[in-house]
Amino acid sequence: MTKFKRRDFIRNTMMAGVGASVLEIDSLMAKETDESKSYPMKTGASAKKIIVGGAGIGGLCCAYELMKKGHEVIVLEASGRHGGHVFTVHDGLSDGLYGDFGQEHITKPGYVKYWEYIKEFNLTALPYPRRKNILRRIEGKFYNEEMLSDPAVLRNFGFNDREVKYLSSNPWWDLQALYVKPYLEKFKDEYQPFDIGYNELDKIPMADIYKKEGASQAALGRLGGSNSSALFELWMSAILNIRGVPHFPIEVFRLKGGNQMLPNAFATRLGSRVWLDCPIQSIKHGDTGVTIAYKQHNEQKEMSADFFVNCIPLPAFKNIQVYPQLPSERQYINENIRYDSYQRFVFQASSKFWLEDGLSINMDLDHPDLWSVWQSAEEVDTHRVIVLGTGPGGISPQRALAAFRSVYPRKKDTIEQVVSRDWTKETYSPTCERLPFPIGELDRFWPHLMKPVGRIHFAGAYADNLNWGTEAATRSANRVANEIDKL
Secondary structure, X not given: OOOOOHHHHHHHHHHOOOOOOOOOHHHOOOOOOHHHHOOOOOOHHHOOEEEEEOOEHHHHHHHHHHHHOOOEEEEEOOOOOOEOOOOEEOOOOOOOOOEEOOOOOEEOOOOOHHHHHXXXXXXXXXXXXXXXXXXXXXXXXXXXOOHHHOHHHHHHHOOOHHHHHHHHHOOHHHHHHHHHHHHHHHOOOOXXXXXXXXXXXXXXXXXHHHHHOOOOHHHHHHHOOOOOEHHHHHHHHHHHHHHOOOOOOOOEEEEOOOOOHHHHHHHHHHHHHEEOOOOEEEEEEOOOOXXXXXXXXXXXXXXXXXXXXXXXXXXXXXXXXXXXXXXXXXHHHHHHOOEOOOEEEEEEEOOOHHHHOOOOOOEEEEEOOEEEEEEEOOOOOOXXXXXXXXXXXXXXXXXXXXXXXXXXXXXXXXXXXXEEEEHHHOOOOOOOOEOOOOOOOHHHHOOHHHOOEOOEEEOOOOOOOOOOHHHHHHHHHHHHHHHHHHO
């Protein structure tokens, strides 16, 4: 493959449709924002040309960091919007209200890069009480947190004496810690699960560890663990322990105006480096560069660069032809990583009806059509309110509302309308968090999912040790930007 010089990259981007003058480097990517002009472009061999696939938060973050380091970057996004799985909706809602269709919250501690960007971009993080005073519906009955610490209630569920004693003085969600804590001290490096004496635990389900430690049937039913390896689950718990984060963080936050404020901030600074409605068709890669075939305005085009960073979710990336084929080890990862997905519902109500009933709206509903609900957008000055909900794909908004009304413990609500986003049906960003790797296969995925293949690098929420959505996306984006900058 021919080495493409910087002027070739400029010419190719111009031919692909960027209406910018090539006389000045500052105008390379068409209109620049004031923010993007403040980052000097490197000169000579140190300046690299990078194409980023996908304008989700991982792709935008990686492109932003590469731009700051002085490299030339273009982001190709297949859909007509940036942000990927981070999506704040205003359309159809009244009084300036909004709802987050995707990303739910951030934690502190736990999220590091994300908080750095909040500070850098002068965004506002608001306390988000969605995990406080949760009402949990269990076997058709609602329980508050006080009830779930009552020894009589716990014994009635079938917990043993050790579990009853623990849950009487620790939160309901913290039962896992009772059984995993003794195993965590051996993990010293959060990026290294192997060779600490636990390798064989990858071959058994985590449920076997719970059974070995004396968990009751009630605890086993709550903790699960029959479909994920003990090594994987202990490693995940160890990462949280190292970062000082509980298994179920209560103190969480969200961005004022919606969580899409962060991808918006990245996109604003990248300016017209972000190209929407440009689906990638194929990737050719070799020792000296990459060539990307894509569509723009329904026209077939090509662009060449030094590196390609894939931030496209792997279910969508699998549909892109890569020449030559990726090594079989990488193909296995791309084809076998599993994700969860869901549908987000946004309920608009004319009042906080639950307060009149003396209830919390933070509810785990234990219903097949609607799993949980909570309030959001509290800072908007209106009597109306937004209640967010999560459930499975394929459920109509009306059916989700009917599910809520069927289990709401009082008779009355003031919900005016409901809209939804079914991520399971999305073409380009259907995935949420990465699921555990198959039992016995951790070494087939880790750490290989982070490693580049020649001049193709990989970032995104799946491409880090802990599958924590936007924090994993920004961590992996920074890792890739630093790797390319040092080459």
